[in-house]
Amino acid sequence: MATKSERISEVLRGLRQGTPEVIGAAVVSSEGFIVASVLPNEVDEDMIGGMAASLLGVSERISADLMRSQMEQTYVRSPKGYIVVNSAGPDAVLVLLVSREAKLGLIFLELKRCIVELMKYL
Amino acid sequence: MIAQQVKHPRIVLVEDDEALQRHVAVALRRSFADLDISGTKDAAEALHWAEDERCCLLITDAQTRQLDGIAVATNARKRRPTLPVIVMSNPPCNVDDVASLVDAAWLEKPPRIDRLVVLVERMLSRPLGFTGKLTVDGLPDLVQLLSMIHATGALEVEHKSEHGRIWFERGAIVDSTLGELQGRASFHQILRWEGGRFSMDRQGRASQRTIQLPTMQLLLESMCQLDQDRAGAPAIPPPAALVPSDANRAIHRSNSPSHIRLKTVDAELRPEPPPPAGHAVAWATPQQQAAERFQRGLELAQAKQYAEAMAEWEAACQLDPEQRVYQVNLKRLREVQLRSQPPRGTDGDQE
Numbered sequence: 343m344a345t346k347s348e349r350i351s352e353v354l355r356g357l358r359q360g361t362p363e364v365i366g367a368a369v370v371s372s373e374g375f376i377v378a379s380v381l382p383n384e385v386d387e388d389m390i391g392g393m394a395a396s397l398l399g400v401s402e403r404i405s406a407d408l409m410r411s412q413m414e415q416t417y418v419r420s421p422k423g424y425i426v427v428n429s430a431g432p433d434a435v436l437v438l439l440v441s442r443e444a445k446l447g448l449i450f451l452e453l454k455r456c457i458v459e460l461m462k463y464l
Numbered sequence: 465m466i467a468q469q470v471k472h473p474r475i476v477l478v479e480d481d482e483a484l485q486r487h488v489a490v491a492l493r494r495s496f497a498d499l500d501i502s503g504t505k506d507a508a509e510a511l512h513w514a515e516d517e518r519c520c521l522l523i524t525d526a527q528t529r530q531l532d533g534i535a536v537a538t539n540a541r542k543r544r545p546t547l548p549v550i551v552m553s554n555p556p557c558n559v560d561d562v563a564s565l566v567d568a569a570w571l572e573k574p575p576r577i578d579r580l581v582v583l584v585e586r587m588l589s590r591p592l593g594f595t596g597k598l599t600v601d602g603l604p605d606l607v608q609l610l611s612m613i614h615a616t617g618a619l620e621v622e623h624k625s626e627h628g629r630i631w632f633e634r635g636a637i638v639d640s641t642l643g644e645l646q647g648r649a650s651f652h653q654i655l656r657w658e659g660g661r662f663s664m665d666r667q668g669r670a671s672q673r674t675i676q677l678p679t680m681q682l683l684l685e686s687m688c689q690l691d692q693d694r695a696g697a698p699a700i701p702p703p704a705a706l707v708p709s710d711a712n713r714a715i716h717r718s719n720s721p722s723h724i725r726l727k728t729v730d731a732e733l734r735p736e737p738p739p740p741a742g743h744a745v746a747w748a749t750p751q752q753q754a755a756e757r758f759q760r761g762l763e764l765a766q767a768k769q770y771a772e773a774m775a776e777w778e779a780a781c782q783l784d785p786e787q788r789v790y791q792v793n794l795k796r797l798r799e800v801q802l803r804s805q806p807p808r809g810t811d812g813d814q815e
Binding site for chain 2: 344345346347348371373374375376377378379382383384387388391392433
């Protein structure tokens with residue numbers, strides 16, 4: 343039987359296949375452990391885990407201190423693309439690496455669907 | 465090095481941007497003076513060169529207005545399955561296209577020359593592997609061997625006029641076909657054959673997963689069936705008739721560790737509770753065991769039981785050293801553990 347992690351990988355693979363603008367995706371726990379990932383070879387998984395945890399920490403703090411609310415989503419834009427960090431349950435985040443050509447609205451829509459799927463296993 | 469095994473080895477560079485082609489070729493010539501660097505933007509010419517024995521590496525643009533580099537590489541691989549390939553692409557690259565090329569490396573365009581040179585060096589120093597002829601007493605031996613070496617590909621077996629296929633994915637059997645039979649039924653039937661010819665297609669990939677059982681368990685089922693055939697007992701019913709579907713319960717260890725109880729055909733087809741976790745993985749492939757232990761480690765890490773999580777992940781790394789995510793998490797866990805420990809010299813210092 344497939345483990346939770348393998349099922350999550352399947353969901354991520356489905357997201358990447360259905361949305362070519364998504365270069366890579368990873369589910370990272372709040373402490374920075376990678377639960378599952380589908381990333382191109384050149385992307386350092388180690389870095390993804392660490393950075394996602396850092397970004398999550400800062401975003402949660404900002405959200406709590408300034409808005410008195412929970413962080414839902416953070417995204418970073420660069421000339422080459424976007425890094426989207428979206429909460430996935432209380433203990434994990436979904437990190438997406440998206441190319442610059444992507445239509446963010448569609449990406450967010452796909453992301454929402456993906457989170458619903460992921461929540462079955464998280 | 466592969467490049468040293470043929471006279472005048474050549475790197476074929478497929479790129480329709482002439483300036484970039486020239487730039488890359490000059491850089492490669494500077495780093496690999498003993499190699500010919502042949503650049504082209506013509507797909508037919510590229511394929512002709514790539515199929516030549518002299519070609520030791522194909523560097524191709526993934527997709528341009530004028531040519532489909534992935535198609536060139538795929539066609540070249542049909543002739544020369546072990547040809548190293550580097551695909552250059554502007555992001556976003558369709559990762560699945562590159563993934564369909566087994567063992568191909570991907571490089572972002574425009575390529576950084578230092579990275580390209582390192583990649584070329586790595587690709588050229590890859591071992592080719594051995595080819596030859598092998599005769600085995602029975603297919604189970606071959607299946608076991610392929611499982612042990614974590615082989616991926618399609619094992620094609622011919623017996624008289626019949627033609628069967630068994631697909632492996634990193635040592636695990638994932639699919640099998642024989643005429644209209646598919647899955648376990650097909651696998652068991654193929655393993656009944658007492659002679660024939662086989663070949664292993666390393667590029668073969670299963671289109672679906674029809675077999676979930678660990679290899680050892682499948683083999684034991686087949687052996688059991690063969691014994692029953694010889695004893696004149698009825699054959700194993702089709703998989704659907706075996707009640708414990710998810711699992712791998714057909715054969716499992718009893719309470720006594722030295723005793724292995726076989727329950728396959730006519731005995732105890734009713735559902736049973738799942739065995740304890742440790743037993744469930746006893747027949748799994750190393751990769752499956754590693755995945756189980758990784759999952760357990762994740763749960764322990766979430767519960768902040770770091771020492772236990774570390775033990776699980778260390779075991780997962782040993783079982784499946786190729787999975788980088790296990791190593792990454794283990795490294796991260798060590799960092800987290802270090803951070804969570806109180807600094808030295810402050811023991812008992814409450815102020």
